[in-house]
Amino acid sequence: MSHVACPLFAGILDEEREFQIEDYEGALARWCSGCGDHAVLAAAQRLLRTEQLAPEKTVFVSGIGCSSRFPHYMKTYGFHGLHGRALPVATGVKLSRPELDVFVVMGDGDCCSIGAGHWIHALRYNVNMTALLLDNAIYGLTKNQTSPTTPEGHRSNTHPRGSILPSLNPLTVSLGVTNASFVAQTAEWIPAHLEATLAAAHRHPGFSFIRILQRCPEFTPHLYEGLLKDPASTELLVHDDGVNLPSLEKIYPTRTLHDPGDLARARSLAEDQGTVRLGGFFRDPSRPQYQEISRPPRRTVAQRISRLNEELDRHAV
Amino acid sequence: MASEATAGPEGTVAVAGPEAGPAVRSVREHTVEIVSDPGEGAQKCAQIFGALSAKMGNGVWTVEIIPAEIQPPPRLPDGASGNRVRIGSGPVTNWGDAANLVVAFNEQVLLRRHRLDALAPDAIVLVEDMWKDHPDEAIRTQWAEAMEELTREASYRIIPVPMEERCLTVVEETRRGKNMFALGILAWIYQRDLELVRAQIAHAFRKKSQEVYDRNVELLDLGYAWADEELDFRIHVPAAPGDEATVVMNGNQALALGAAASGMELCSMYPITPATSVSHYLAEIFESFGGRVHQAEDEIAAAGVAVGASYAGKVAFTVTSGPGVALKTEFLGLAVMAEIPMVLIDVQRGGPSTGLPTKVEQSDLLAAIFGQPGDAPKVVLAPATIEECFHSVVAARRIAEALRCLVIILSDANLATGVQPFPRPDPQEEWFGAAPDLSPVPEGALPYDWNEETGLSERIVPGRAGGMHTVTGLSHDEHSRVAYAAAIHQQSCAMRSRKLAVFQKTLRPPSLYGDEEGDLLVVGWGSTKGAIEEAVDRAREKGLQVSSTHLTFLSPLQPGLGELFGRFDRVMTVEINYSDDLDAPYIDEENRRRGQLAWLLRAQTLVDVDCWTRVYGEPLRPADILDGIRGRLKKGEGT
Numbered sequence: 001m002s003h004v005a006c007p008l009f010a011g012i013l014d015e016e017r018e019f020q021i022e023d024y025e026g027a028l029a030r031w032c033s034g035c036g037d038h039a040v041l042a043a044a045q046r047l048l049r050t051e052q053l054a055p056e057k058t059v060f061v062s063g064i065g066c067s068s069r070f071p072h073y074m075k076t077y078g079f080h081g082l083h084g085r086a087l088p089v090a091t092g093v094k095l096s097r098p099e100l101d102v103f104v105v106m107g108d109g110d111c112c113s114i115g116a117g118h119w120i121h122a123l124r125y126n127v128n129m130t131a132l133l134l135d136n137a138i139y140g141l142t143k144n145q146t147s148p149t150t151p152e153g154h155r156s157n158t159h160p161r162g163s164i165l166p167s168l169n170p171l172t173v174s175l176g177v178t179n180a181s182f183v184a185q186t187a188e189w190i191p192a193h194l195e196a197t198l199a200a201a202h203r204h205p206g207f208s209f210i211r212i213l214q215r216c217p218e219f220t221p222h223l224y225e226g227l228l229k230d231p232a233s234t235e236l237l238v239h240d241d242g243v244n245l246p247s248l249e250k251i252y253p254t255r256t257l258h259d260p261g262d263l264a265r266a267r268s269l270a271e272d273q274g275t276v277r278l279g280g281f282f283r284d285p286s287r288p289q290y291q292e293i294s295r296p297p298r299r300t301v302a303q304r305i306s307r308l309n310e311e312l313d314r315h316a317v
Numbered sequence: 318m319a320s321e322a323t324a325g326p327e328g329t330v331a332v333a334g335p336e337a338g339p340a341v342r343s344v345r346e347h348t349v350e351i352v353s354d355p356g357e358g359a360q361k362c363a364q365i366f367g368a369l370s371a372k373m374g375n376g377v378w379t380v381e382i383i384p385a386e387i388q389p390p391p392r393l394p395d396g397a398s399g400n401r402v403r404i405g406s407g408p409v410t411n412w413g414d415a416a417n418l419v420v421a422f423n424e425q426v427l428l429r430r431h432r433l434d435a436l437a438p439d440a441i442v443l444v445e446d447m448w449k450d451h452p453d454e455a456i457r458t459q460w461a462e463a464m465e466e467l468t469r470e471a472s473y474r475i476i477p478v479p480m481e482e483r484c485l486t487v488v489e490e491t492r493r494g495k496n497m498f499a500l501g502i503l504a505w506i507y508q509r510d511l512e513l514v515r516a517q518i519a520h521a522f523r524k525k526s527q528e529v530y531d532r533n534v535e536l537l538d539l540g541y542a543w544a545d546e547e548l549d550f551r552i553h554v555p556a557a558p559g560d561e562a563t564v565v566m567n568g569n570q571a572l573a574l575g576a577a578a579s580g581m582e583l584c585s586m587y588p589i590t591p592a593t594s595v596s597h598y599l600a601e602i603f604e605s606f607g608g609r610v611h612q613a614e615d616e617i618a619a620a621g622v623a624v625g626a627s628y629a630g631k632v633a634f635t636v637t638s639g640p641g642v643a644l645k646t647e648f649l650g651l652a653v654m655a656e657i658p659m660v661l662i663d664v665q666r667g668g669p670s671t672g673l674p675t676k677v678e679q680s681d682l683l684a685a686i687f688g689q690p691g692d693a694p695k696v697v698l699a700p701a702t703i704e705e706c707f708h709s710v711v712a713a714r715r716i717a718e719a720l721r722c723l724v725i726i727l728s729d730a731n732l733a734t735g736v737q738p739f740p741r742p743d744p745q746e747e748w749f750g751a752a753p754d755l756s757p758v759p760e761g762a763l764p765y766d767w768n769e770e771t772g773l774s775e776r777i778v779p780g781r782a783g784g785m786h787t788v789t790g791l792s793h794d795e796h797s798r799v800a801y802a803a804a805i806h807q808q809s810c811a812m813r814s815r816k817l818a819v820f821q822k823t824l825r826p827p828s829l830y831g832d833e834e835g836d837l838l839v840v841g842w843g844s845t846k847g848a849i850e851e852a853v854d855r856a857r858e859k860g861l862q863v864s865s866t867h868l869t870f871l872s873p874l875q876p877g878l879g880e881l882f883g884r885f886d887r888v889m890t891v892e893i894n895y896s897d898d899l900d901a902p903y904i905d906e907e908n909r910r911r912g913q914l915a916w917l918l919r920a921q922t923l924v925d926v927d928c929w930t931r932v933y934g935e936p937l938r939p940a941d942i943l944d945g946i947r948g949r950l951k952k953g954e955g956t
Contacts, residue, residue: 026787027798054782055785056779056780056781056782056783056784056785057779057780059629059779060787061625071787072787072789072798072799074787075785076785077779077780077784077785077786077787078785078786078787078788079625079628079787079788080787080788080789080790080791081621081624081651081789081790082621082647082648082651082790085617085618085621085647085648087618087621088613088617088618088619088620088621088622088624088625089621089622089624089625089628090625091618091621091622091625092583092585092621092622092623092624092625092626092627092628092629092633093625093626093628093629093779094625095583095609095611095622095625095626096582096583096625096626096627096629096630096631096633097629097630097778097779097780099780100629100779100780117614117615117618118614118618118621120614121613121614121618294609294611295609296582296603296604296606296607296608296609297604297607298607299605299606299607301580301746301749303607304577304578304580304606304607304749305744305746305749307577307602307605307606308574308577308578308606308744309744311574311577311602312564312574312741312742312744315564315565315566315570315574316562316563316564316741317371317372317374317562317563317564317565317738
């Protein structure tokens with residue numbers, strides 16, 4: 001391995017390496033069987049392989065919750081931090097090391113409840129990273145409590161007679177934030193769509209927000225039963241600048257052409273909760289990205305010392 | 318001497334004409350206060366006077382007098398805004414006891430300072446006299462009542478000054494002009510070099526137009542001329558300009574400059590008084606050092622961004638005050654658990670809760686050390702001077718990296734706005750640190766490859782080939798794998814704790830101020846050093862066997878404390894945080910809640926450490942500390 005230890009070879013080796021799925025596989029995933037998280041993990045690993053992302057230059061940041069175990073199951077760098085606080089950590093990583101590929105994995109409690117403030121501001125900062133909301137509409141790790149996205153009337157341990165509030169709509173919230181640049185929705189049970197949406201998000205320059213509809217086999221197993229029984233009731237938003245998978249046409253015949261550049265229509269499509277729509281809602285690659293617009297120039301130690309001397313002279317007696 | 322002049326009607330004195338010639342009184346030190354309604358510029362006047370005096374070779378310490386409200390109505394005692402500037406022939410280390418000379422823009426703000434015992438009984442008081450014959454009868458009455466109160470007990474020498482009247486000859490609106498007129502008076506009294514004053518005005522108003530500068534200089538000259546015509550005294554505080562290069566700034570500027578000198582490249586913050594001005598200064602200069610100030614959406618995010626940045630690259634820092642520390646608590650625990658090197662600067666203010674946002678307190682000590690759930694060992698240090706504010710940030714970054722740990726710097730509101738000259742730092746290359754190692758990791762390297770003896774391990778930042786792992790706030794083994802096994806948690810806790818012990822072995826015992834042994838040892842930390850040492854000096858002059866020591870490191874504590882304490886009959890901390898007084902109802906030795914350093918020292922040394930603490934929201938006065946010392950010794954009355 002002595003050649004690997006020499007950084008001069010690192011660039012050459014990168015080109016020679018061809019990453020396989022195994023190169024992205026970390027610890028064995030310990031989610032329940034039937035949990036949507038498995039599908040997202042597989043899709044992420046396939047995306048990394050397709051894009052041939054170097055594992056050492058990729059960071060998965062998560063919060064706390066079932067889905068936040070995600071980084072442990074990847075063989076990239078990972079940061080399994082605090083409940084609700086994945087986005088600030090990911091922002092710090094990207095500000096410090098803009099060359100790294102950063103993914104954020106959050107649950108609905110993480111993103112939409114305890115970390116909701118960070119979610120709003122991350123959309124506005126528009127730091128170039130891919131954020132996944134693994135939304136199974138329930139708190140799973142802490143055993144069946146109502147989350148902000150739990151459907152009204154759904155029974156949980158904290159609302160045994162049914163959730164009493166209308167559920168929060170993560171799409172309209174995201175689309176309402178100034179400087180949001182990419183908002184999409186997909187579902188764990190359509191792997192091709194999930195992967196295509198991840199790819200579109202990853203390609204997008206800026207903060208890409210994907211809500212992934214999921215079932216929790218323990219606490220919300222019947223959440224999307226209707227959609228699974230009748231695929232035609234799912235509406236796919238298709239566009240060349242969004243997600244467009246002709247191969248899905250046979251199973252998902254209900255399709256709507258939607259230009260993700262049309263924010264007003266995106267908001268109106270997101271607002272209507274009578275229909276579940278999957279695909280790209282909004283995308284604007286021209287929005288300013290915080291890590292770029294706030295980036296300081298590089299300075300050598302010699303330059304810093306000279307600058308410090310100048311500054312000390314300003315305070316000289 | 319001016320203060321010996323006979324009081325005339327209403328306590329004023331007949332001011333001698335120029336033919337008498339001013340009597341020059343030479344003193345080793347003098348304390349000046351300039352007070353006005355907020356917005357009248359007393360602070361600007363005092364800042365210029367302080368910087369100017371430092372430049373002329375005087376020792377200087379300035380303290381802001383901050384009103385309780387943002388924009389109180391005019392002429393309200395509570396609205397008093399300004400500065401105290403204490404200048405001396407030698408170094409000045411604290412704000413002293415009482416002002417010897419006051420310039421007040423109205424009699425109400427003057428009254429406030431009088432009521433706070435901020436003025437020496439023989440203070441010279443220069444007060445704007447436009448209120449005396451004001452068209453509004455209520456104001457005339459207030460003036461008369463104030464004069465009555467001011468002259469009842471004290472024997473101030475009150476000199477009315479026609480500030481408004483004179484300023485109107487130059488400007489149409491005096492609200493922003495009187496301060497420069499007052500500066501002119503002070504420049505005359507203290508014989509300041511007018512060229513330097515003008516240069517300082519130019520610096521202070523560098524963002525304003527030439528017109529503003531010209532008008533200010535005109536007002537300065539006007540005040541100077543008035544003093545020259547009307548006053549019969551001048552004060553001479555001999556200056557001893559040393560050969561050593563010196564800089565002058567306040568504590569928050571020193572923290573900011575220290576951050577720029579530390580090589581850190583990210584200041585992640587959320588606005589909070591009195592810490593924010595650190596980031597104001599950094600926002601001006603940091604970019605030119607290759608650094609960035611990130612204003613986060615909240616205190617928690619500010620900590621999170623610093624944690625993320627530190628994890629991935631160069632050590633980052635966050636700066637806040639007590640309530641912000643509370644919000645950042647969970648992230649601080651994570652930084653400890655995941656061994657992410659990071660720096661937190663806490664510019665302490667009065668608490669609990671929102672407390673006293675603009676005022677000094679030293680009450681975050683125990684929260685800093687013990688505030689996180691679980692065992693969260695970290696380094697906590699406290700600068701005692703403006704100079705130490707600068708160097709503490711450079712040191713903190715280096716300690717954080719060397720130990721792979723969290724370092725908390727405890728400054729406070731006294732240091733934040735206090736201005737003091739200090740030896741010009743000589744920038745060193747090693748202050749800036751190196752960029753993190755991005756080379757492929759050696760085979761078999763682990764993310765927590767703890768040295769079993771020392772607990773130390775090398776961190777592996779993202780980007781290093783072969784080093785992939787997931788850091789976690791959960792209990793983990795050396796592979797950073799989640800591990801709940803009893804032995805692993807016990808071991809990893811020991812490893813994180815061991816680093817502090819290793820670090821403690823590199824520290825020196827604190828130095829002693831005064832004799833090697835005696836009746837009483839005073840122990841302090843943070844911004845109180847100058848006031849404590851001045852009180853110790855006075856006690857020793859009166860024959861009391863008192864020494865003091867000042868702790869820079871609070872976690873881990875410096876070595877040799879037990880032995881040091883054993884050489885004194887009694888040990889007492891002096892702190893600006895709350896403790897029960899023993900003579901208060903219900904309070905006894907058993908239930909008494911003590912000062913925060915006293916808690917710590919008692920626990921660590923098993924010595925019966927006493928404490929004397931006050932939470933007046935202002936820096937401690939040496940005279941009050943001296944009273945505390947005497948009380949503790951239960952002797953010395955009448956000396």
